[in-house]
Amino acid sequence: MRNRGAFYFFVCLIVLAVAAIFYSQGSGKEAKNEQTDVQPATVSSVPVQAKTDDLRFLESQFTVKAHEDLIYGTKENFRMEQENLALDLYEPENDALPMRPVVVFFHGGGFSAGDKRDAAKISNEWASRGYVVLSANYRLRDEPFQDFGGTLNDAMDDVKSVLDWIKEYQSEYRMDHNRIAIGGDSAGGSLAINFANEFLRDGNRNQYGIFAIIDIYGPMFENVKNAKFPPMILIHGTKDNTVPYQSSERLSGILRDQGVYYDFLTMEGVGHNYTNSKYWDSIVASTSHFMRNTMDRSDKTYLTETSGLRASAGDSVVVRLKRQPTQTDVKGQINMQLPEGWKLASDSAFEPKSDIELSVKVPDNAVSGIYPIVMTPKSEQETSKMTSISAYVKVVDPLSITFNTYYDVNSKQIHTQAVVLNSSLSDQTGQLHIKRQSADGVQDDQFAIDSLTSGQTQTIELPFYMEDRPTVSFAKPNGDFALETTDSKNVLLSLPQKREIQIDGSLEEWKDQTTFALNQEEQVQIPDWNGVEDLGGTGYISWDENNVYIGLEMTDDKHVQQNTGGDIWQGDSMQFAFSMIDSDGKATGTNEIGVALHQDGSMANWRWAAPQGIDMGEVILLDQAISRSGNKTVYEVAVPWVELGIFEVSTGMHLKFSLLCNDNDDGIRRGWIEYNGGIGYKDEEAFGDLFLISNP
Known part of the structure; x- marks a missing residue:
């Protein structure tokens, strides 16, 4: 076969800039064929005047059966070792269709990391609607960009093997090999695009029966070689710092110029995270409707x-x-x-x-x-x-609410504003209810919204400071509640240390410092989390003029850390992030740092993100101590302000903050638990607020 490395280098040019994508799980499980029943996915709609058959492929209708670790091939990898390549198959149960359309999905991870289990959530959604979904591993490399042509040759060959496997096992799993959609996120999306583009160049379109491409922020390629390129749906966040949003804008222009049918879902204000809760239901619905509409396109009068x-x-x-x-x-x-x-x-x-x-x-x-x-x-x-x-x-709710917390220099107090935006096309009048927890119990504060026109905002200075998450509702004059939502970010007030903190792996002197909890289900990104005895704990934060201090005591049933350098996130470890706030109230200068304890007792740290002028890699001036006893792990760090690019601190200083604890059992990264958000899935907008305050 001819060498296509040079071609792939150009068509995936942007991939070269994203060698490190940190949203993955480990691989290496023993091959097995394990079946599990999964309840139908949760994204659903309200009653519709349509038959069940009309909503097939659109609405969740079936319980899902998962067949895990099915081997679709054994091939030599970059280590010159034979590697079993596996896929997880999700199928709808109790559906009477003789042959079901197929979705093949490839995970992201910069061609060096990631696992088929990363796509379990979206796979269950599609399977519950009537698709047979295959989430497949493919060959990865430790240094994929040293020989990027070879990396892509391996991955493209693996895609072909998955499609061949579908044809071989079509009867057993009732898969229609003439109706296949392929896609992926990030590197997986790029892989799907380039496979489709390449087999079109070879004239093999009908060989695989691919009717649609699902590209979730996959780096763009240079050109579409054939106007019969399958229809494509693009999904991308406007604040993606890993693969720029503009790459999908350019790709949509290429598709339009070539006459290729496409759809484009823009995730406003979202980073490199397609599981973002704000857009999850839209992603499931957009992909489901797009596939249904393009599945038998030749029979369609309209699209x-x-x-x-x-x-x-x-x-x-x-x-x-x-x-x-x-x-x-x-x-x-x-x-x-x-x-x-x-x-x-x-x-x-x-x-x-x-x-x-x-x-x-x-x-x-x-x-x-x-x-x-x-x-x-x-x-x-x-x-x-x-x-x-x-x-x-x-x-959507007619009003969207944003809470802005700030330090008032005159009163030397923390204050909260509610910024109300009319997202509807009509004027809105009514009462805004903000329910919050106070020392006297649950308080329901009400504020008048008077003739707020479409697109107009109203800023309300709240007469109280909110540390806990409030529940917000909007009551129209007729009594109907048109909005009910809970703010998802946290506010922390960090006290200066009251006594000297010793970085020794013990948190005895931390008990009177600011605390935060990692024990809620909504904080967890682990598919089979078994509660706080599996992974959970308490964090502490403090400061002085020289350092910011973080303490974390975690219950973790197993501790596995075998990685070094920038890969420590794949084992049990703690990651934290800070952003500075500029004079306009915008987050800037993000630092993301992690620390880890190896099996031999040695420790490691790494910085993955830094403001301009600060090197990434090992943080030399960071002081750390990590201890493990029984099922308890204690992390303790002191980070000099200068390491964060901050050279002067004062009471009332406002930062953005998030913290994450990774979980690895038996050499496989299962996921994480996170206070606030934005680290596990890169999205600085998900960081919470941190204020440095004085002792009372």
């Missing part, structure tokens, strides 16, 4: 301009349908299957060669959620074959 739309209760949305070139001469009517109480507000007739816009009215009492719409063209010519298409509307 949607985009799979997903947003609206608030009382708004009208416009669904735009693009006429397909294969069926231009027929005319007829669009039959609409709408959610209960929704109304079609426009003519649904269509003429030959015409696009169409359908206006749909969202009822005033619609609650937030995902609402599917199924549309079936009916031709005046009864012989014309036309199949339904779908779109969804994400009904």
Whole structure:
């Protein structure tokens, strides 16, 4: 076979800049065929006036059976060793379809890390809708960019082997090898794109039956070589510091210029994290609708301009349908299957060669959620074959609330503002309720919202400081509650040390310092977490003019740390991050640092992110002590302010902060537990607030 390394170098040029992607789990489990039943996924919509068959592939309908560690090949890896390559297969149970369409998904990790289990959540979502989903490992390298052509040759060959495996086992798992979608996140997305682009160049499109590509922030390639390139959905966050959002913007332009059907879901304000809770339901819905619409594209009279739309209760949305070139001469009517109480507000007739816009009215009492719409063209010519298409509307709360906490230099107190944005298309009037925990119990404070126009904001100075997360609701004049949400970030007030802290692996002198908990299920990113005895604990933070101090006592049933340097995150370890706040209140100059205890008692640290002018790698001036006794691990560090690029500290100083504890059992990184967010999935917007205050 000819060497394609040079070609892949250019088509994946941006991948070279993302050699370190830290969102992965280890590999190396013994091969097995283990079946587990999983309950249907949680992303679902409200009642819809459509048949169950019409919602197949769109709504969660099935319990999922998982077949783990199925070996699809054994190949020589870069170490010149034979490596078993495995996949996890997720299939819907009790579904009567003889052959089911297939989704093949490849994990991210910069071609050096990651595991098929990283995609368990999205795999369960798709399988519960009727797809057979394969999440596959592929050959990785410790230094993938030293011979990037060889790295990609191996990975592309593994993709081909997975597709061959589908054909071989199609009867056993009822997989339709003529209807396959392939995709992945980050490096996995790039791998899927480039495989599709390459096999098109070789004229093998029909050999694999690929009908769609799912690209989640995969680095772009240089060009699409064939206008018959499969339809593609792109998903990318605007604050992705690993693979720039602009790469997907350029790719969408290439697809548009080449006449390739595509959809583009932008995650506003999100980093390199497709499991971000703000967009998770949209990602599941967008990919599910896109695959359903493109699965049998030749039978479609129309395709949607985009799979997903947003609206608030009382708004009208416009669904735009693009006429397909294969069926231009027929005319007829669009039959609409709408959610209960929704109304079609426009003519649904269509003429030959015409696009169409359908206006749909969202009822005033619609609650937030995902609402599917199924549309079936009916031709005046009864012989014309036309199949339904779908779109969804994400009904969002009419108001979005942001809490800003700040230090007032005059009163020398911490204050909180609530910034209210009208996200709907209509004026909003009512009462904003903020429920919070106080010394006197739960308080329900109310604030008037008076004729807030679309896109307008209102800033409310709250007469109290909130450290705990509040619950917010908005009551309209008719008594309907149009919003109910809980703020997801924490605020910490760090006291200066009251007595000298000894960095010795003991936290006896920390007991009167600021504490924070790592014991809540919503903090955990471990699929089979068994509570705080599995992984959980308490953190402490303090400061003086020279250092910021962190203490952490964790219960961890197993301690495994066999990694060094920048890979210590793959074993049991602690990671923490700080960002400075500039004069405009924006986070800047992020530091991300980790510390770890090896099996032999030696310790290690590493810095993965730093402000300009500060070197990444080992943090020389950091003082650390880590001890392990029974099932308890104690981390204790003193970080000089100068190591963070901070040369002057004072009372009231505002920082952004997050802390994470990785969990590794039996040599496999299972996941992590995190206070705030933004480290495990890179997103500085998820960091919480930290204020340096004085002792009372």
